[in-house]
Amino acid sequence: MGAVLLAILVVPFAACLVCFVAPVKVAKVVTLSSGVATFGLALVLVPSHEVATAASGWLRADALSVVFLVAVTFLYAATSVFTVGYMRPGSGASEARYSRRFFIGFNLFAWAMAMTPLVNGLALLWVAVEVTTVVSALLVAIGDTDGGVEAAWKYVLIASMGLGIALFATVLMYYAGSSVLGGSYELFYPKLLGAAAHFPPEIVRLSFGLAVLGFGTKMGLVPVHTWLPDAHSEAPTPVSALLSGALLTVSFYAILRFYQVTIKAIGPAFPRDVLLVFGLASLVLAALYLASQRDLKRLFAYSSIEHMGILAIGMSFSAPIAVIGVLLHVLAHAAAKSTAFFGAGSVIAKFGTKEIGRIQGGVGALPWSGPMLLLAVLGLGAMPPFGVFRSEFYIVEGGLQHGSTALCAVLVVFVTCAFLGLSWSASQTMLSPTPKGVVRGEVSAWMAASMVIGLAGLVVLGVHPPAQLSGLLERAAAELGARR
C-alpha cells in the first residue's frame, strides 16, 4: 500500500509539471487523467484494514486519513471534469498564459490537499496546510480582478495569521510530548497517541484551544471566518468548489488530529466544549446570513460555514454514531457543495452575473444544470435521499444518544433556517420565468457531466453507502475514540 501513497502524491505533482510546458489542450487531458487516477488510487485504500506507510514513515494513511483523502480526490476528479468545459479555448496569448497558470496552480493545489491527510505527524501537517494556503491564495487572485486581489489578500493574511497560531499550538504539543518522549522526537501520530496519557493537561488544553482557533480560521469557523465568503465568491468556480468541499474539510482534519491526542491526554469533555462553542456560533451566524445574500457564490460560501459548524457540533456529541455521521458528512458535503458550485458556474456563464436578483429562469435556460443545481440545494438542505440527510440524521441520533436533546433541537432549527434561506434564493433564480432573449441550452456538456458525478456520489451516500465505505467510516470513528 505504500506505493499507492507515493503514487497519490506523484501523479498530481507530475501533472503540475507537465502543465508548465504542455499546450492548454494537453493540460486539460493531463489534469483530467490525473484527477481520475488519483481518485482511483484513493479508492484502493478504502477496503484496507492496514495502516499504510511510506517514505520511512513520513507518509501514513490510517482510516481517518483515507476518509479525507477520498473526499479530496473525489473533488479533484469531479472538478477536473468541470474544468474541461470551464476553461474555454482562447485565441490570445494572455488567455493561454492564464490557462497555463490555472492548470499548474489547480494541480498543485490538489497535490497539497492530498498530501495533508497523508503526512505523518503534526509538524508536517502544519506545513502541508500552509502550502494549501499559499497555492490557493494565488488561485483566488488568478483572474487579476479588483475583487480577486482583495479576496486573495484578505485570505492569505487572515489564514496565515491563523496558521501562525496553529504553529504555536504545534510547538506547545511538542513540548507536552517532550516530557514523556524526550527532548528530540518526531511528532508522528502513533508516538504521540501512545504517550498522550502522560502529557501535562494544562499545556494540552492550551494547545488544543489554539489549534481550533488557528486551523479553524482555515476551516471557516465563526468568528474567524471573515476571509471565506470573499475568497469563495471571487475565485474561479473550480477553485471555489475545491476550497469549499476539500480545503475546509482538510483543515477540519488537522483539528481532528489534535482532538485525537487531546482526548487521550485529558479526556473528551474539554475538546467537546470548545468544538461546540465554535460549531454553534458558525451554524447560527451562517443560517442568519444565508437569508440575506445577494451573490450566488457567497450564498454557497455561507452554506459552507453552516456545514463546518455542523461538523464541529457533531464531534462535540462524540457518540459513535454522531462521529460516523460527521465523517460521512465530510464526504456528502464535498459532493453536494461541489455540485452546487458547478451549477453556479454554469449559471454565471449563462447569465454573465453572480447577482441573484439579475438571474431569472435558470431551469428554463439550462435544461440539465438548472434542475441539478436545485437538487444540489435540496441535498445541502439535508433532504432525502441525499447523503447529507443520512449524515445529519446520524449526527442528531448521536446527539440524542448523548443526551443533548436541547442542542439537537437548536441544530435542527438552524439547519432548517439555513435551508429556507438557501432554497428561497435558489428558487428565485432557478424557477422564475426565463427572460426573452436567453437561449435555452447548456454552457458545456462537461460542466453538466461534473454535476451528474457529484449528484451520483451524493445519492449513493444517501441511499446505500457501500459496505466497504461504511466499514472505513466505523474504523475512522474508532480512531477518534468513538468505538461502537
Added chain:
Amino acid sequence: MAALGTSPTALTDAADVLALLVLLSEFAMLRSSLSRSQVRLYAFQSLCVSVLAGFVAATQHIGDLYGLMGMSFVLKVVVVPMIILRLVKEVRVDVTDSHRLGVATMVLLAIILSVFGIFVVGRLPVHSKSLPILALGLSAAVILVSFLLVIVRNDVVSQAIGFFSLENGVSVASLVLAAKLPLIVELAFLFDLLVAVVVFGLLMRVHHGRARTLSTRTLDRLRG
C-alpha cells in the same frame, strides 16, 4: 549548563534582554510611519531571534540549532527584508499615514496586550532548559502585538510585516519549548515562510499595480 530559569545569571539575563529586544522592535514596528523603517526593524528583530537561536545552540550544545540560526539569518535578516524593500523602492510609495488609531492609543493597547501575554503565559507550568520562562511570556506578547499591528495599520507592507513578526514570536516560543525540534521540521517551517513571503510579495505587487497604492483602504468592495 544548569536549567535556566531557576536563578538569574549573566546568561539568563542576556537571553531575557534578547527576548525583550524582540518585543521592543515589535513596538517600534507598530508605531513606525515609514515602510522602510518597518522592514529594517523586522530585520533587526529577526537578527535578535537568530542570535537567541545561537545562544541556545551554544549553551545547550544543540548542533542542529547552528544550522537553523544560519538559515534563519539568511532568510529573515537578508532575503525577506530585501524582497520587501525592493518592492517598496519599485512602487515609490512609502506609506506615511496608515494608522487607524493614534500612536499613544496603539502603544497603550500594545502594553496591555504585552502585560496580558507575559503574565498569563508566565503562569503556565513550563520548565525549560534552553531559555528563561520570561522569554515565553515575551514571545506571547510579540504574537499578540503582531495581531494588533495587522489590525490597526492599513497598508499591505505593515500587514505583511505583522505576519512575519508573528512568526518571529512563534520562533522564540519554539526556542523555549522545543529547542530540540528536529532540524528537518524547522527547515520545513522556514521554507514555508519563504513561500509565504513570495506570495505576499506577489499580491502586494498586484494590489499596487491595480490600485496604485499600498494602502488597504481601497480593499472594501467585498462585504456581507
